[in-house]
Amino acid sequence: xxxxxxxNNFYVSCERVFRPGLNGRPVVVLSNNDGCAIARSxxxxxxxxxMGAPWFQIHHLQQSDGLVxxxxxxxxxxxxSDRMMSLAAGLGHRQEIYSIxxxxxxxxxxxxxxxLRSRKIRQRIxxxxxxxxxxxxxxxxxxxxxxxxxxKTAERQPGSYPVQHAQVCHLGNLEPWERDALLxxxxxxxxxxVGRRIRAQLKDAGIHTALDLARLDPATxxxxxxxxxxxxxxxxxxxxxxxxxxxxxxxxEIACTRSFGHAVRELSALQEAVTEFASRAAHKLRQQxxxxxxxxxxxxxxxxxxxxxxxxxxxxLPLKRPSADSRHITQAALLGLQAIYRPGYNYAKAGVMxxxxxxxxxxxxxxALDNDLxxxxxxxxxxxxxxxxxxxxxGTLSLASTGLASDPRTWxxxxxxxxxxxxxxxxxxxxxxx
DNA sequence: TCTGGGGTCCTAGGACCC
DNA sequence: TCTGGGGTCCTAGGACCC
Numbered sequence: 001x002x003x004x005x006x007x008n009n010f011y012v013s014c015e016r017v018f019r020p021g022l023n024g025r026p027v028v029v030l031s032n033n034d035g036c037a038i039a040r041s042x043x044x045x046x047x048x049x050x051m052g053a054p055w056f057q058i059h060h061l062q063q064s065d066g067l068v069x070x071x072x073x074x075x076x077x078x079x080x081s082d083r084m085m086s087l088a089a090g091l092g093h094r095q096e097i098y099s100i101x102x103x104x105x106x107x108x109x110x111x112x113x114x115x116l117r118s119r120k121i122r123q124r125i126x127x128x129x130x131x132x133x134x135x136x137x138x139x140x141x142x143x144x145x146x147x148x149x150x151x152k153t154a155e156r157q158p159g160s161y162p163v164q165h166a167q168v169c170h171l172g173n174l175e176p177w178e179r180d181a182l183l184x185x186x187x188x189x190x191x192x193x194v195g196r197r198i199r200a201q202l203k204d205a206g207i208h209t210a211l212d213l214a215r216l217d218p219a220t221x222x223x224x225x226x227x228x229x230x231x232x233x234x235x236x237x238x239x240x241x242x243x244x245x246x247x248x249x250x251x252x253e254i255a256c257t258r259s260f261g262h263a264v265r266e267l268s269a270l271q272e273a274v275t276e277f278a279s280r281a282a283h284k285l286r287q288q289x290x291x292x293x294x295x296x297x298x299x300x301x302x303x304x305x306x307x308x309x310x311x312x313x314x315x316x317l318p319l320k321r322p323s324a325d326s327r328h329i330t331q332a333a334l335l336g337l338q339a340i341y342r343p344g345y346n347y348a349k350a351g352v353m354x355x356x357x358x359x360x361x362x363x364x365x366x367x368a369l370d371n372d373l374x375x376x377x378x379x380x381x382x383x384x385x386x387x388x389x390x391x392x393x394x395g396t397l398s399l400a401s402t403g404l405a406s407d408p409r410t411w412x413x414x415x416x417x418x419x420x421x422x423x424x425x426x427x428x429x430x431x432x433x434x
Numbered sequence: 435t436c437t438g439g440g441g442t443c444c445t446a447g448g449a450c451c452c
Numbered sequence: 453t454c455t456g457g458g459g460t461c462c463t464a465g466g467a468c469c470c
Binding site for chain 2: 457458459460461462463464465466467468469470
């Protein structure tokens with residue numbers, strides 16, 4: 001049996017912990033560049049604001065409905081997430097942190113009333129961290145996800161599901177007819193693994209609810225759709241196909257990509273941006289103790305600016321040897337940029353991805369044919385770089401081609417509604433007045 | 435004027451090999 | 453005239469997730 005613990009409207013809930021005045025008001029958190037809504041309070045959902053809605057299409061709701069928008073503050077959300085996860089872990093013996101606001105818990109070997117136990121944990125998270133969660137329980141991860149959806153929806157929209165399932169829903173405890181009724185009341189698009197496209201195809205085939213999907217023959221689903229959807233069907237039928245990932249496996253690729261605050265035309269600005277993205281990606285690579293063998297660089301115009309000439313290209317450059325050195329990786333990324341850059345376009349986005357990753361302690365000894373940066377010194381320099389930035393803040397020490405902070409960054413991000421780092425920055429601490 | 439970022443997995447097609 | 457079979461690797465693209 002699995003549980004899924006998921007923070008409600010997570011980013012908005014984090015902001016509300018420190019600004020209780022936002023309770024009861026429609027609030028959204030915006031993506032980078034204040035581009036679109038990536039988290040919505042229940043009140044904002046009730047206004048009809050969709051996930052991913054562009055800000056410029058909804059900003060009029062500030063005047064008409066008192067909508068509040070905040071720039072994403074990921075340092076804060078990450079810290080709140082850590083606190084929430086450590087409490088959620090108390091539900092069972094093994095936890096998989098699936099995303100910033102969700103974790104699966106393996107309930108194997110846990111005795112007693114799971115629903116009661118979940119309600120207690122939920123209450124503790126609410127009281128200690130200030131975040132309201134939904135908890136779903138089921139014999140497979142897909143059913144736990146579905147139960148979680150039911151738990152949250154039953155609370156938010158009275159009448160959608162029987163009220164006893166609000167906040168905590170245990171699908172493993174129910175009579176078959178009772179469970180089927182819940183699946184029948186759930187739209188097929190809510191099932192984990194069914195996105196927009198497949199939802200439309202299923203609808204065409206007359207499959208409208210989670211129950212319809214659960215009743216399909218897996219072999220037919222595999223033939224007509226894919227092995228992926230087949231797995232979903234089996235999971236809905238109660239056969240576990242997706243196991244709990246206890247230790248988070250090393251990433252297969254690491255990316256740093258950004259949209260620009262303003263269109264960029266010059267190669268020099270792109271070089272600054274690509275240098276920074278490559279450095280950040282290299283840092284992430286060192287954090288997971290891996291080396292990369294290939295560096296992908298891409299640049300693109302904005303597909304939304306239909307009046308603009310469009311251009312999008314990427315290129316992959318191999319590294320001479322597996323490396324996590326910011327200088328090697330940046331050098332490759334800049335060479336790649338040079339190869340794909342064409343003047344005359346309004347560039348809107350660029351990125352660097354590291355591919356062909358392998359554990360740092362596991363690569364071939366090499367024949368020293370040149371006097372290039374030897375591995376031990378490289379390592380120490382990068383360790384020092386990371387240590388300085390850890391101690392004095394990100395960006396304290398960087399490669400010169402990133403550009404100096406005093407220069408105006410034509411490619412920088414727009415973040416006009418950023419809240420303080422209440423829990424991650426001394427200067428952001430809340431002040432209590434007696 | 436203004437539309438995020440970071441991942442995973444699967445599939446199809448082409449190049450290449452023996 | 454008539455032109456195999458089986459495998460790997462790579463890339464691009466599509467679908468999904470939060």
